[in-house]
Amino acid sequence: MIRPPSPDPVDGAHPARAVHRCHVEWMDTDAAGHHHNTAIVRFVEAAEAALMRDSGITGYFGAAPRVRYEVDFSAPLWFGQHVTTVLTVERIGTSSLTLRFEVWGEQTDHQPRSLAAAGRMVTAHVPVGQRSAVPWPEAWIAAWRKGGSQSPPPVLP
Numbered sequence: 001m002i003r004p005p006s007p008d009p010v011d012g013a014h015p016a017r018a019v020h021r022c023h024v025e026w027m028d029t030d031a032a033g034h035h036h037n038t039a040i041v042r043f044v045e046a047a048e049a050a051l052m053r054d055s056g057i058t059g060y061f062g063a064a065p066r067v068r069y070e071v072d073f074s075a076p077l078w079f080g081q082h083v084t085t086v087l088t089v090e091r092i093g094t095s096s097l098t099l100r101f102e103v104w105g106e107q108t109d110h111q112p113r114s115l116a117a118a119g120r121m122v123t124a125h126v127p128v129g130q131r132s133a134v135p136w137p138e139a140w141i142a143a144w145r146k147g148g149s150q151s152p153p154p155v156l157p
Contacts, residue, residue: 015089015090015144015145015147016051016054016147017086017088017089018047018048018050018051018054018086019050019084019085019086019087020046020050020085020087021082021085022043022046022082023080023081023082024039024077024078024083025079026079028077028079029078029079033079034077034078034079035076035077035078037071039077040071040073040103040116040117043083043085043103044085044087044099044101044103046085047085047086047087047101048099048121050087051087051089051099055140055146057143060140062128063125063127064124064125065124065126066122067096067124068121069119069120069122071118071119072117073117075105075114075116077105078108078111081105082105083105083106083116084103085102085104086101086104087099087100088101089144090120092136092141092145094135095134095135096133097122097123097125097136097144098120098122099120099122100118100119101117101119101121102115102117102118103116103117104116
C-alpha cells in the first residue's frame, strides 16, 4: 500500500503539479486487451515532462535519474480508454525530488472512473559528468515551490 505523504512536503506551499491526459493505445496493452504495467511508467513520465515544461525547467532530463519507483496497481485500463495522470511534487530534498502520482481510468460505457495506479518516484540530481548526486539548482527549487501550471489540461476528443 502507498505510504502517506512525507512529513515535510514542500514547506507547506502549494506544490508544483501537472496533469497529463491520453488514451490507452494498443501498444500499452497485453494480449488480454488491458494495460501492461509498464504503460503506467510511460503515463507518469509524460506527466513529469509536462511538470518540468510548465515549471520552465530545462536540463532536468539527463540529469535526474530515478533512484526509487513504487506503484500500487488497483484497476485495469482498457484499450481506447481515456486516462488522466496527476503528478505532484511531494518533497524537495537537497539533491532528491519525490514525486507522487495517480493514474485514473476515466469512465466508460461499462465502468465508472477508477484509480488504476498510485505511487511515488524519487529522482536525484546527477548532472552529466558527475558520478554522485549534487544539490538542485536554486531556480529549480523555486519553480517547484511556486507550483507548476494549474490550468486545466485540454479535454481529449
